[in-house]
Amino acid sequence: MGPFILKRLGVMLLTALCMTLIVFFLTNLPPNLEKLAKTQLGARITDAEVSSWLERNGYAQPMLARYGEWLGVLPGYTYEAANGTRSGRCARLAGDDGAIPRHCGVLQGDWGYSTKFRVPVTELIGERLARTGMLMFWAFAVMVPMALIIGVVAGMREGSATDRTLSTFAIASTSTPEYVSGVIFVVIFASSMVGLKWFTGSAKSAVDGITFENFTLPVITVALYGMGYIARMTRASMAEVMTAQYIRTARLKGVSFRNIVLKHALRNALIAPFTVIMLQFPWLLTGVVIVEALFVYPGFGNALVEGASNNDIELLMAVSVVAVVVVLVTQLISDIGYALLNPRIRVN
Numbered sequence: 001m002g003p004f005i006l007k008r009l010g011v012m013l014l015t016a017l018c019m020t021l022i023v024f025f026l027t028n029l030p031p032n033l034e035k036l037a038k039t040q041l042g043a044r045i046t047d048a049e050v051s052s053w054l055e056r057n058g059y060a061q062p063m064l065a066r067y068g069e070w071l072g073v074l075p076g077y078t079y080e081a082a083n084g085t086r087s088g089r090c091a092r093l094a095g096d097d098g099a100i101p102r103h104c105g106v107l108q109g110d111w112g113y114s115t116k117f118r119v120p121v122t123e124l125i126g127e128r129l130a131r132t133g134m135l136m137f138w139a140f141a142v143m144v145p146m147a148l149i150i151g152v153v154a155g156m157r158e159g160s161a162t163d164r165t166l167s168t169f170a171i172a173s174t175s176t177p178e179y180v181s182g183v184i185f186v187v188i189f190a191s192s193m194v195g196l197k198w199f200t201g202s203a204k205s206a207v208d209g210i211t212f213e214n215f216t217l218p219v220i221t222v223a224l225y226g227m228g229y230i231a232r233m234t235r236a237s238m239a240e241v242m243t244a245q246y247i248r249t250a251r252l253k254g255v256s257f258r259n260i261v262l263k264h265a266l267r268n269a270l271i272a273p274f275t276v277i278m279l280q281f282p283w284l285l286t287g288v289v290i291v292e293a294l295f296v297y298p299g300f301g302n303a304l305v306e307g308a309s310n311n312d313i314e315l316l317m318a319v320s321v322v323a324v325v326v327v328l329v330t331q332l333i334s335d336i337g338y339a340l341l342n343p344r345i346r347v348n
Contacts (some may be wrong), residue, residue, distance in 0.1 A: 019324045023320040027313045032311050035053055037050045039311060054248065056079045068105075078090060078100060114315045131149075135299060140222070147227045151231040151233065151237075151273065163235070170235070176310040181225065203296060222291050226283065246264065270276075
């Protein structure tokens with residue numbers, strides 16, 4: 001297991017480097033840089049003013065050099081004006097004595113400065129991740145138990161009316177996008193159109209304090225979409241296990257149906273759903289973009305939208321790195337958990 005984990009960590013590092021390089025290249029294309037300059041100075045500035053701003057802020061350098069600065073393996077760019085003032089990537093980190101550090105990249109713990117929010121990216125990402133983490137926590141707390149219950153009950157009674165009813169519900173929930181179910185929930189439970197104004201609090205107010213009124217609809221919207229997929233996988237796995245030879249043997253020996261399910265079938269039936277559940281983490285992290293935009297919740301997905309719409313390169317890079325790391329880590333945990341749950345799996 002140890003060599004396998006070390007090998008996977010090496011692959012994860014190489015994958016993260018390749019992904020960040022691709023994202024860095026796409027976000028630093030000349031049209032995007034020109035749009036960024038006009039966002040900062042005004043849409044009516046001249047081409048000469050655009051070039052001057054890009055040069056002062058280090059965007060006129062070669063692409064790979066700026067990528068090295070962002071990583072922190074190359075010295076950060078510094079621009080010194082005619083009046084003696086200095087600017088550049090590392091200039092904002094100058095100490096009390098005016099000394100500017102040579103390196104100020106990801107390896108040094110500095111992710112840059114957001115041109116949209118005017119704050120360090122690390123501060124912004126940490127705040128937004130905490131908010132989205134809270135949304136993901138409650139969504140998982142609702143989604144996973146309900147999905148497992150639905151899947152197990154349906155798989156135990158394969159072909160029955162209960163199975164067909166629960167399977168229909170699972171398929172319907174999975175096939176309904178968040179922007180559809182979210183709007184339906186708002187119309188039914190948060191507007192005067194139907195009259196059931198049970199959840200009148202805006203999700204934006206959850207920043208100051210989470211309540212039942214302002215957080216229920218976003219949580220249900222996120223949980224409902226993922227619930228059906230997990231339930232269907234659990235149902236298929238449970239139905240397959242219930243027809244296994246050792247289950248039939250247990251029945252012939254007179255073991256109660258409850259003990260058969262809890263002590264024999266359930267663990268084996270949860271092997272495949274475990275992998276699916278772990279893969280919900282990266283989907284939730286990036287898939288909450290629609291839900292956060294719909295309910296005006298300033299989380300990680302909202303930061304992605306704001307960064308893309310305002311060409312905030314440093315913020316986009318940080319969001320991309322976090323998303324890539326979450327995907328790679330959850331896949332590693334999924335592989336390890338699958339091997340631990342299934343003794344037939346051997347890692348060479």
